[in-house]
Amino acid sequence: MMQEREVGQIVTHTVDMMNALSVRQFSLPPNTYIGAGAIARTGEAIEKCGVHRVLVLTDEMLEKMGLPEGMYRALNYSNIEYSVFCMPIGEPKSADVEAAARQAAESGCGAIVAFGGGSALDAAKAVALLLANPGTTVSALEDSTHILPRTMPLVAVPTTAGTGSEATTVTVITDSVRHVKRILVHDSLMPDLAIIDACLMLGVPPHVTAATGMDALSHAIEAHVASGATSMTQALAYRAISLIGEALPIVVGKGSDVAAREAMALASYMAGIAFSNAGLGLCHAMSHQIGAAYNIPHGVANAIMLPSVMHYNQLVCKKTYPEIGLALTGRMMDAAETIRCVQQLIVEIDLPANLLEAGARKEDFARFAEDALNDPCLTANPRTASKEQIVGVYLHAYHRAGREVRA
Ligand SMILES: [Fe+2]
Structure with missing residues (x-):
């Protein structure tokens, strides 16, 4: 039978651990x-x-x-x-x-x-x-x-x-x-x-540069608003977004620009630390499904999903999206304009502007939503999402303005 002293130790330890629930761990390469x-x-x-x-x-x-x-x-x-x-x-x-x-x-x-x-x-x-x-x-x-x-x-x-x-x-x-x-x-x-x-990285072709760069941007944006974000991770994410806003169009347009390549390399590294510690969100949870099903490169899948996920999360990100817009463009703007700027960047660097352009099938969305609900990235999303809501985000990404924006 458990001694009274042991029971006391278990209770004390449980209380200690509950008090420590808000402690955050932060890791990066040594x-x-x-x-x-x-x-x-x-x-x-x-x-x-x-x-x-x-x-x-x-x-x-x-x-x-x-x-x-x-x-x-x-x-x-x-x-x-x-x-x-x-x-x-x-x-x-x-x-x-x-x-x-x-x-x-x-x-x-x-x-x-x-x-x-x-x-x-x-x-x-x-x-x-x-x-x-x-x-x-x-x-x-x-x-x-x-x-x-x-x-x-x-x-x-x-x-x-x-x-x-x-x-x-x-x-x-x-x-x-x-x-x-x-x-x-x-x-x-x-x-x-x-x-x-x-x-x-100087010889990476433009379409790979664009896709990988959008992966880094989606890491930084998701980390910035993630439920696990701290001042430390937001500082890294914010600076990563500003580096990407300036350097991504340049490295896609002129891959031999060493300074812009260095800026992107640093941004990718900083965004990596940010999301590894803060978490990601619905964009990655959803892009994993279309990437695996249609063999879409990871960065392209994120670029397709990001504006629609931002649109969905806007309800709880009215304060943080303007910060992202400022980092990305250097201009003050509201949440809606921030999303438009992200969409504009995707079109400028010639990635698919929506799921329709990427060849998706609407009948797959319910299955993708089911799998996205089980994706570990979803847990850090700032807004909760049901299966029906996730299907709605896939449909938004499918119907989102595409070629006419490019034209
Ligand atoms: Fe990623």
């Missing part, structure tokens, strides 16, 4: 190298970890283009051996992630270096977690309540400015069998080191 030429520091960074062999996880296209060559030179200079796994083009699939984890285990590597866009970074984070939980799969990890933390160093080198994956505790992997997005959130998914070198 180390970041940022600036043109930073990639040359990769070797010395790995050396500091006491590791002599790494798995480099990149994608087929970047490897073919030779973009990782500067990093390979840096690794060779520091006598770091490396084994390369190239992910197929596209968003990371669980079967490829599990194959990469097998190669990592067989290669005897002591660290994972992710080099690429958000897909390569997300894949590498899942690989690192699989290595710490041998015998498991990506879908089993998502369902597990007891995930062992990552055991080897993780270095993230982004080559696009968008996901901010180099600064988050999140990874999104598409289930190869069920074609749904598996979202893993774990403290140990935060990379130990982010190496952000905008020179690696």
Whole structure:
């Protein structure tokens, strides 16, 4: 029988924990190298970890283009051996992630270096977690309540400015069998080191630059109004929005502009920290569904959903949207004009202006709404949403002004 003293301890601990419910945790990469030429520091960074062999996880296209060559030179200079796994083009699939984890285990590597866009970074984070939980799969990890933390160093080198994956505790992997997005959130998914070198981003084509840039903007806007937002995350989100407002049209129009690329790289990183700590919202919860079903790139899916989700959330964001408008344009404006400015930016950088242009089918919306309700991103949305309301937002995004705005 439980002693009176033990019962007292449990009651006291419960009260202590209830008092601590408002305590917020804030995490970011313990180390970041940022600036043109930073990639040359990769070797010395790995050396500091006491590791002599790494798995480099990149994608087929970047490897073919030779973009990782500067990093390979840096690794060779520091006598770091490396084994390369190239992910197929596209968003990371669980079967490829599990194959990469097998190669990592067989290669005897002591660290994972992710080099690429958000897909390569997300894949590498899942690989690192699989290595710490041998015998498991990506879908089993998502369902597990007891995930062992990552055991080897993780270095993230982004080559696009968008996901901010180099600064988050999140990874999104598409289930190869069920074609749904598996979202893993774990403290140990935060990379130990982010190496952000905008020179690696100079050759990113305009349509990828536009899509990834809109992903970063949707992170910053959702984080700014998320239920988990704090002054700290809003400071990062606000500055990210202002950097994107200025630099995104420039990098889409002139990809070789190093200063604008650096601004976007920094904005993506800041927005990543902001949303990793504050949460996202309905835009990501809804875009995950259309991305997986129609194979729409993540950033494009967010661009399609963002103005309609902002329209829906406007009811509870009358104070915060004008702040977003000011950050984005440098001008004072009301909530409605802020949404119009976001929509205008999407049209200017030539992304689909609505779900109709993206080839969506209205009959799918009820199923998407059902799945969006179960998406973990929804919990931080500032306005609650029912299945019917989410279908309404999909319909708004379907019928929203499109080609005529572009014309
Ligand atoms: Fe995203």
